[in-house]
Amino acid sequence: ETGVTQSPTHLIKTRGQQVTLRCSSQSGHNTVSWYQQALGQGPQFIFQYYREEENGRGNFPPRFSGLQFPNYSSELNVNALELDDSALYLCASSLGLAGGRTDTQYFGPGTRLTVL
Amino acid sequence: AQSVTQLGSHVSVSEGALVLLRCNYSSSVPPYLFWYVQYPNQGLQLLLKYTTGATLVKGINGFEAEFKKSETSFHLTKPSAHMSDAAEYFCAVYNAGNMLTFGGGTRLMVKP
Numbered sequence: 001e002t003g004v005t006q007s008p009t010h011l012i013k014t015r016g017q018q019v020t021l022r023c024s025s026q027s028g029h030n031t032v033s034w035y036q037q038a039l040g041q042g043p044q045f046i047f048q049y050y051r052e053e054e055n056g057r058g059n060f061p062p063r064f065s066g067l068q069f070p071n072y073s074s075e076l077n078v079n080a081l082e083l084d085d086s087a088l089y090l091c092a093s094s095l096g097l098a099g100g101r102t103d104t105q106y107f108g109p110g111t112r113l114t115v116l
Numbered sequence: 117a118q119s120v121t122q123l124g125s126h127v128s129v130s131e132g133a134l135v136l137l138r139c140n141y142s143s144s145v146p147p148y149l150f151w152y153v154q155y156p157n158q159g160l161q162l163l164l165k166y167t168t169g170a171t172l173v174k175g176i177n178g179f180e181a182e183f184k185k186s187e188t189s190f191h192l193t194k195p196s197a198h199m200s201d202a203a204e205y206f207c208a209v210y211n212a213g214n215m216l217t218f219g220g221g222t223r224l225m226v227k228p
Contacts, residue, residue, distance in 0.1 A: 004159070033214070042206050042218030043160070056214035090159055105216060107152075107159035 004093050004108035012114045013081050021076045021111045023091030031096035032074040033105060034066060037088040049074055050096050086115045118143040118209040122219035130227045135194040137222045139207030148210035149190045151181055155203045202226045
């Protein structure tokens, strides 16, 4: 069974640029969540996708957007990058059972984004 | 919205000593609580979770946590620390909108 994978591992961008991060879900999982983890802090929820539809969103501006594809892989897009966007971006997949509250979220290793 | 607070950003124990990592929650509804561990340069791994039922939850790697409603706590314990337990530990609570809300984390250091 393949776990959650993310690409790229590291990325360096400059302020104002756009970036796309990718995530492949664990086999059989139809739900993907994205989190931002700034250095020294806990992860913060960006949004979740369930069967290709946004299914919840945290307190992030619209320049953070996402997609989920029919194979349940996902992308996180960030436009107009700011210095504060420098962080580890984590993707987590889950089974998407009814209600979702007891779902275990399985995390990938993350993408380290540095904005200069 | 539900939230969690982790007391102590750094905890240091000797190998073989008891590990106690503290987490308190704030919730207006029965909470669903989680503990995750993060090793350097890796993602988060679930240690254990509390949903309903038994208040003492056993997890992987010898960790366990007890849900105490009266104290609004969900502390993580392990009877005997091992060097390999050195990592960052996060407590989290499920929130409406399908999100996990994490605490600030506790870095566990294990001294030989």
